[in-house]
Amino acid sequence: xxxxxxxxxxxxxxxxxxxxxxxxxxxxxxxxxxxxxxxxxxxxxxxxxxxxxxxxxxxxxxxxxxxxxxxxxxxxxxxxxxxxxxxxxxxxxxxxxxxxxxxxxxxxxxxxxxxxxxxxxxxxxxxxxxxxxxxxxxxxxxxxxxxxxxxxxxxxxxxxxxxxxxxxxxxxxxxxxxxxxxxxxxxxxxxxxxxxxxxxxxxxxxxxxxxxxxxxxxxxxxxxxxxxxxxxxxxxxxxxxxxxxxxxxxxxxxxxxxxxxxxxxxxxxxxxxxxxxxxx
Numbered sequence: 001x002x003x004x005x006x007x008x009x010x011x012x013x014x015x016x017x018x019x020x021x022x023x024x025x026x027x028x029x030x031x032x033x034x035x036x037x038x039x040x041x042x043x044x045x046x047x048x049x050x051x052x053x054x055x056x057x058x059x060x061x062x063x064x065x066x067x068x069x070x071x072x073x074x075x076x077x078x079x080x081x082x083x084x085x086x087x088x089x090x091x092x093x094x095x096x097x098x099x100x101x102x103x104x105x106x107x108x109x110x111x112x113x114x115x116x117x118x119x120x121x122x123x124x125x126x127x128x129x130x131x132x133x134x135x136x137x138x139x140x141x142x143x144x145x146x147x148x149x150x151x152x153x154x155x156x157x158x159x160x161x162x163x164x165x166x167x168x169x170x171x172x173x174x175x176x177x178x179x180x181x182x183x184x185x186x187x188x189x190x191x192x193x194x195x196x197x198x199x200x201x202x203x204x205x206x207x208x209x210x211x212x213x214x215x216x217x218x219x220x221x222x223x224x225x226x227x228x229x230x231x232x233x234x235x236x237x238x239x240x241x242x243x244x245x246x247x248x249x250x251x252x253x254x255x256x257x258x259x260x261x262x263x264x265x266x267x268x269x270x271x272x273x274x275x276x277x278x279x280x
Contacts, residue, residue, distance in 0.1 A: 048262035069102035077109035091194030121258035122276035158274025228277035
């Protein structure tokens with residue numbers, strides 16, 4: 001069986017890695033007034049954050065259409081027997097459900113859609129795991145079973161400078177818990193049951209970043225191999241410092257730097273940082 005690996009653009013896997021490992025991608029889009037840009041295709045992350053500074057209002061985001069996804073699946077059906085497709089949490093985007101709908105329209109390929117219940121490189125972890133398992137000749141069902149194992153230990157926490165984007169876009173559940181204190185705290189957020197909810201309210205940015213790092217170190221101290229990504233929204237220096245500080249204590253950990261691209265950056269805002277990890 002020849003198996004393809006597909007994801008959507010919000011995994012933010014760099015183009016060179018996608019090309020090297022034959023990872024197929026369907027893009028989400030950001031819309032500035034009347035102009036739509038497919039992220040990772042029509043607009044780079046750097047161009048996006050610059051455009052946000054120049055725009056009068058925040059962009060809107062949109063998922064790929066069912067028809068677009070169906071066309072992509074039809075292309076894959078020419079060369080593959082099956083596709084494992086990993087997507088942004090269904091609690092904040094309809095992309096996963098769109099893939100499930102699109103697969104009903106396409107013949108000649110088995111489509112295994114998976115809800116990562118996360119985004120950014122947390123979602124990307126599943127994609128890269130799938131790539132390696134395909135190389136080993138594993139079946140789609142074996143790959144999905146491995147995903148379910150990863151999901152048992154995967155954790156992601158992030159901090160935003162300003163909650164207004166998330167609140168306006170309706171992507172923050174439990175926002176009422178933070179009303180009246182938006183300016184006074186740097187909330188740590190995480191995913192629970194596929195949606196973004198507050199985890200803790202911290203008084204300063206520095207303390208919030210330290211708290212997130214501490215949560216990672218708690219798991220790293222258990223002695224099991226760990227894979228972690230330090231993610232930023234146009235603030236690579238902050239992510240790199242968090243990683244360097246962590247590697248001083250746990251030099252054997254498998255770490256990388258990731259980024260929040262246009263669609264997720266629209267909701268989190270520039271300057272946001274986060275860490276995602278799982279036990280290997």
